[in-house]
Amino acid sequence: MEELDVEPAITNIPAASDGKHLGFAWGPGDILAYETLYMAPGSGCSFIHEVRKDEDIYSPILRKLFNESHHIFVGLQTIREDLPSKNKKTQFVSISKNYRSVIRACMEELQQVAVSTKVAEVATQYGNQVSILLAIELIWNLCEVLFIDAAPAGPLLLHLLDWVRLHKGDVDEKAREVLQSESPAEHHDYWDVVVSYVLQGRFEEARQMLVKQATLQPAARNMYKLMDTLLSKMPFYNPGGTQTLTEFDVKWRHWHEEVDRCLQDNSFASNQHLEIICKILVGDEDTLLEHKELLSTWYHFLVTRLLFCHPTVKPTELHYYAQSCMTMFLDLRSVPEPLDSILLAAFEFDIHQVIKDCSIALNNWWFVAHLTDLLDHCKLLQSHNLHFGSNLREFLLLEYASGLFTHHSLWQLAVDYFDNCPEFGHVYLELQIERVPLDTERKALKVLRICEQRQMSEQVRSICKIMAMRALRNNRLGSALSWSIRAKDAAFATLISERFLQDYCARGTFSDLDLIDNLGPAMLLSDRLTFLVKYREFHKLYEENRFSEAAKLLLSLITAKIAPRSFWMTLLTDALPLLEQKEVIFSADQTHELMFCLEELTSSLNTTAPGTDRTMQVRISSCTQTCNRLQIKILRCKSAITIAMRKGKNAPGF
C-alpha cells in the first residue's frame, strides 16, 4: 500500500466527548458518526452526525457543469485511435477549450448569483465556488498550453501571454474607467493602465493610450514619438510566417539593443513614466518587481520577464525561470499556497505532481478526473500503478463517478464514466447500481434498462425480484407478475399465478385481464402460469359463445394435468354448463376422457383417509354430488351423440 505522504485532513465531530468512542457507519454519500461506548451500556449524547464530503453535487448551478462536461467526456471517448496525431492534437485542444468554456459559463452564473443575492451566506458560498473555479480554469488553461498544445519555443511565449491576459481581467476594467473619464490622460490610474498594457505585451493599446498623453504635452512630442516607435517595432514571433526562430531572435536582439541605447542615452530621463516603461521594455528585473501590485502574481511576473528577456524560451527552460520568479516575487511570504505549487509543478512538466496536488487541494474529483482523462488520451501519462492496480486515469474516474452515484439524478451520468473504465468500471457499476433507490416504477425501469444493456443479469434479477415483492405486498398482482416474468423467475411466477387463481376462486373474476391476455410466449415461464393463461382463455371463449373451442381447451387443460390438483374439481364443474347446452358440444371421445377424469377424481376422493375433519367431509360430499351430476350429464351427452349417429346426423367432433 502506498504510504500517504500528506497528513490527512481532520474533521472534528462536535459533541464527541472525552472517554467516549466514536461509532460510525457508511451511508451512501457520507459517513454517520455518533458518540458511543463500545460493548458497554451507558448514557450520553444520542445525536447522530452526518459527515458529508462533497456538497457540490447538490448545487443546482454546478449541476450544469457536471452535465455538460459529461457530454464532452463521452464525445472524447469516441475519438478514433487511427487519426493522424496532428489532427488529434487539434481535436484535443478544441476539447480542452470546450471544457474550459463550460467552467467559465458556470463561473459567470455563480458570480451573478453571488453579486445579486441578499443572503450573506449564499454570497460567501457562491463567491468561494467562483474562486475555486477560477483557479481550476487557470490551471487547466496552463495545462492546455504546456501539455496538450505543447507549443515549442516561439509560439510558447505567445500562448503564455494569452494565458496571462485572460486571467487578469482588472486591466480592462480600469482602462474603461480611465477612458470614460473626462480627461483620461489626467486620470489617477492612467499610467497604471499604460504600464499594465506594456507588462502584458499589449502595445497597440498602450500606444493608443500614450497618444492621449502626447497631445497634452506638445513639448515632449519627440520623446513620445520615440517611445511610440520603440513600441511599434518590437518583434513578435509569427508562427504562421516564414521567419525562423533564429531569424526572429536576431531581430529581437537588435530591437533590444536599440531600447538599451535609449536608456543609456537618457532619452527618457526627463519623463519618469516613460523612463520606467523603457526599463520594462529592456527587461530590468528591479523595475518589474517594483510593479508587483500591477503584476499581482508571480506567474504574471514570469511571463512578463520572459517577454522582455527571453521570448524564445524553450519549454524545458521554463521551470528554471518559474522557480526563480516565484522566489523573487514571493520573498515576503514564506510558504507558497497550494495554487502556486500546482502551477510550479506544471511549469516543471511534472504532470503527476499537478494531478496529485489538485486531488488533495480540491474536495471534488471533477477537475482531476476530466483533466487526467484528457491527458491520458493525449498519451501524456505514463502508467502509474496504484495500490489496486488500476491506472491513474481509471482511479480518478471511478472516484468521481462513485461520488455522482449518490445523487438522485446525476447517477445516470456516472454510468457512462464507469462504461469507459475498462478494468473495474463494470464491477463498480454492479456494486453501485444496486443501491439506487427504486422509488418509482419508472425509475426502476430506467435502472433495469441500464443493467440489461450491459448484461448485468444478477442485478436485473435482483431488481425485478425487489419490485415483484413490493408489488405483491401491495396486492398489485398484475405488476408483480410482469416483474417476475422480467426476472425470468419461474418460482415467483408460480406463486403469483396461484394467487390469481385463488382470487378467482374467491371472487369469480380475474384481475389484470389485459396483462394475462397478452403474455404471449412469456406464459411458458412456469406451468402454473401457462395454466392460468389458458384457463382465462377458456373463460373468454365461453363468453364469446365459442363453445366447441372452449370445450376443446377445457378438455386439454384437464387431461394435460398442468392444473393444480386442487383445481380439478373447478375444471370439471366448468364442464357442467357446457354439458347442459341444448346442443351437444362434446364429441364421443371427449366425453370418454371426461368420464375417465371424473372417475379418477372420484376415486381419489373416496380414498381420503378416515378421520378427516367435518369441513373436509362436507367438501368431499359436495364434490361427490357434483361428480354425480356430471356423470349424468356426460351420459346424457353420450346418448345424445349415439342417437344422432343412429339417425345419421353428424355429431360434433366427427
Next chain:
Amino acid sequence: MVHDAQMDYYGTRLATCSSDRTVKIFDVKNGGQILVADLRGHEGPVWQVAWAHPMFGNILASCSYDRKVIIWKEENGAWDKMYEYCGHESSVNSVCWGPYDFGLILACGSSDGAISLLTFTGDQQWDVKKISNAHTIGCNAVSWAPAVVPGSLIDQPSGQKPNYIKRFVSGGCDNLVKLWKEEDGQWKEDQKLEAHSDWVRDVGWAPSIGLPTSTIASCSQDGRVFIWTCDDPAGNTWTAKLLHKFSDVVWHVSWSITGNILAVSGGDNKVAYTL
C-alpha cells in the same frame, strides 16, 4: 447511548439501537428525519442492527445483551417481530446478513462462544444451525464473504440454481480470526488466522471487485488492524499485513461499498480513512 446505526440499502432509512433497549427506525429521505418505528422487545442494551436485502422486504435484525436475536419485519406499514431467537446463553454481540444469493440467512456471534446461523425456510419457519465453541470465551464479530460460485468463469446453464460456497469470518476472545465454510449442510472451521495478541473486536470481509483475491480486515484490543489477503481461489493461503498499530483499542472496521476505503474506529476517538 447509541450503540449502532445502519443505513438501509438505499440510504433512505436509518436504524439505530441503544442502551435504552430500543431499536428505532427513521426515514431520512431528502435530508429529513422522521421517526417511523420504535421497536421494543429487548431486555438489555442492544448492540447491533443489520438490514436484510430489500428483495426480502423491509427486514431488520437486532442483537442484544439479553442473549436474544430479534428479526423485525415491516408489513403494511407497521413493524413487528418476525422471529425471536433465544438459543444463546450469553450476550449476542454481532449479527450479519448473508449475501442475498444465499436467501435470508443471519449469522450471530455471542459471548457464549457460539455462532448461530438462522435460515429462513419459508412460511414463518427458521432453521437454526449452531457452531458451539467457535471461539473460547466469546465471539465478538461475524462477517460474510461475498457470494462466489466456484468456477464462476464458466457459464452456468440458465435456470439452474448455482452451487454457492457459503463462507464467513468471525473474530473472538481467543485472539483468533476464523474462517468458516459450509460443506454438505454442515459448518466447518476452514482456516484459523493468528496474528492478534488480544481479543479480536471486529472483522470485515471486503466486497468483491471481480478479482480472484479475497480480503479481510480485522481489528483488536491490541490496537492493531490487519489486512488478510488470499490469492488462490480455493482460499487456502492467507497472508497478514499490518495496516497500522493504534495507541488504543480498535473497536470497529468497515469497508466502503466498493471496498477501496476501510474505515476504522479506535478508542482514541478517531475514525481513520484508509485507501
